[in-house]
Amino acid sequence: MSAPTIIITGADLAQQALDLLSGYEIVYAGKTPTEEDMVALSRQHDPVAIIVRYGKVGASVMDAAPSLKVISKHGSGTDTIDKEAAKARGIEVVAAVGANAAAVAEQALALLLACAKSVVALDARMHAGHWDKATHKSLELGGRTVGLVGLGAIGLRFAKMADALGMRVIGFDPFAKNLPDYVQSVDLETIWREADAISLHCPLTDENRGMLNATTLAQCKRGVIVVNTARGGLVNEADLLTAVRSGQVMAAGLDSFAVEPMTTGHPFQGEKNFVLSPHIGGVTSDAYVNMGVGAAKNLLAVLAQTTVA
Structure with a gap:
């Protein structure tokens, strides 16, 4: 048999x-x-x-x-x-x-730092022979607020790293219990209103599909950073593009997209202030x-x- x-x-x-x-x-x-x-x-x-x-x-x-x-x-x-x-x-x-919590959390941190420190843009400028020390200013994360949507294994791992950077950590997760002292539980409206950076770490459901959209992005601080290593469907991509172009969102670091794999001609391709990776947050040895x-x-x-x- x-x-x-x-x-x-x-x-x-x-x-x-x-x-x-x-x-x-x-x-x-x-x-x-x-x-x-x-x-x-x-x-x-x-x-x-x-x-x-x-x-x-x-x-x-x-x-x-x-x-x-x-x-x-x-x-x-x-x-x-x-x-x-x-x-x-x-x-x-x-x-x-x-x-894969450690791997994805590290990717989220890498994307956050890349956005805050203009890593990709400065690298391209350096390779092109430029020296922008006199004109460029990066964003310092210490003392700023990061809002996490989802406080499961990945979100809490990321929270620990953000706390180590000296960031204030606020988070929304109706199912999370016994949170560490450095994570303040808040509602979504507080995250939109108070976060200098937002990182998504929740599963995709019918209820939260497109949760980051023109309405919620407009409630955020001008110049907020958006990081998504969860699911692309959490974000209305057209609305995010508009928000980045207008400066409402300073930069977006994305590892997940509404349709995968991303194909040639996607609106994010070639756009400044987008740092993109091909859903490899959890792909480590x-x-x-x-x-x-x-x-x-x-x-x-x-x-x-x-x-x-």
Whole structure:
């Protein structure tokens, strides 16, 4: 009798994770699996579990895999999985929460510093032979206020680093409890009103989609910095572009976008005061292992429960 199958929506998985899954047949869907690819693979292999790295897993994929018990996210964000469809079919959805917290928080800090210190623009000027010491002034972050939307593992990691810089840290998260002393819990309106920099660290939901838009950006301090390492859908990109061009937003450091991958001709490309990275906040050698191991352990825990049941 053949071993049960686990499908990976990617081209690889950390060896440490594969070692944990040694009793299963592993099938890779590749780096850009389409829904049709996933349906075909599910029909062919009838997996008991799917580890989601890239692409989406919806109802049609679930229906093509009658033995599917668990969908395990290789990371913390589960917005690419149809959780309602999974619940209706008795399929567990789990995530490796916190596995990439250090990596993403560091990327958020890098983007914040790049915006405040004009790192990218000054680098380009230097390479072009300019010396702007007499005319350039950077922004000092110490003593200024950073507003965090989302105080989970990533948000709190970032908060600790911001506090170490001497920043005042305020944050909004209706689910956060037992916050450290250096994080002040506030409502969103206070973040818009008081923050000199805003960093997004929350999952994308129907309720918060487009939360950073013309209305909320207009409530912010003029010259605010916006950092997003969470999900692109949290930001109305057209409104952010207008706000940066007008100076309402001094600069935006973005690692997430409404449509990924970003294609040629995106309005942000070539715009000054935008620092962009291709959703690589959680892509480090350490996080790759942590997320793979977390995803493997999570799905094994669910399969063990279903076996007992």
